[in-house]
């Protein structure tokens with residue numbers, strides 16, 4: 418028990434030590450607030466700063482859309498947006514089951530050596546409801562088509578959350594997806610631009626026709642150098658000595 422407490426103390430000291438600081442990487446329009454949406458409306462269009470991810474060319478089909486949603490005063494997300502007023506939406510009402518559709522953004526930052534990246538995104542399972550004019554028809558959105566959150570560099574997927582929240586999410590709720598990736602001294606994609614993808618997996622596993630949707634909000638990407646500084650190395654050494662001392666006394 419005491420050994421575990423010492424270990425935890427050392428880890429805390431290393432994480433908060435001098436020279437070990439998380440940098441927030443710039444994402445354009447990370448909370449989807451740039452494009453205006455009145456309460457309970459969802460204007461169609463690729464959100465500012467983002468691109469369509471559409472490998473199977475499904476977006477031109479009728480009713481399929483990217484956009485933003487302001488869930489205030491709606492049944493879509495009774496608790497509102499996790500951040501600000503808007504969330505992003507990936508809505509499909511045709512071509513269901515025909516492959517993924519989503520949003521992507523290539524960042525100005527590039528993949529660095531000896532760095533831990535932590536990507537977090539709020540993922541939403543929208544409930545059915547009726548929008549405000551001109552969106553005042555009923556949208557059947559029960560069920561969940563699955564999602565992926567991916568971190569890439571140079572077009573290569575480095576790490577992803579492949580739908581792990583599907584059993585947690587219920588209609589009308591958001592949950593936090595986290596993707597962590599760490600580089601060592603070498604990686605094939607060092608120096609290549611980082612990219613984020615937010616994907617609607619478009620799987621028809623529940624009778625949710627004619628519409629399926631995944632929503633996203635509050636995209637954050639932090640980077641932390643993982644090379645121990647001399648100060649944190651000294652703390653690790655101190656912690657090791659303390660643990661060793663405890664072990665000797667315990668014998």
Ligand SMILES: [Ca+2]
Nearest residue numbers: 448500501503
């Ligand atoms: Ca937002």
Ligand SMILES: [Ca+2]
Nearest residue numbers: 543558559560
């Ligand atoms: Ca739903």
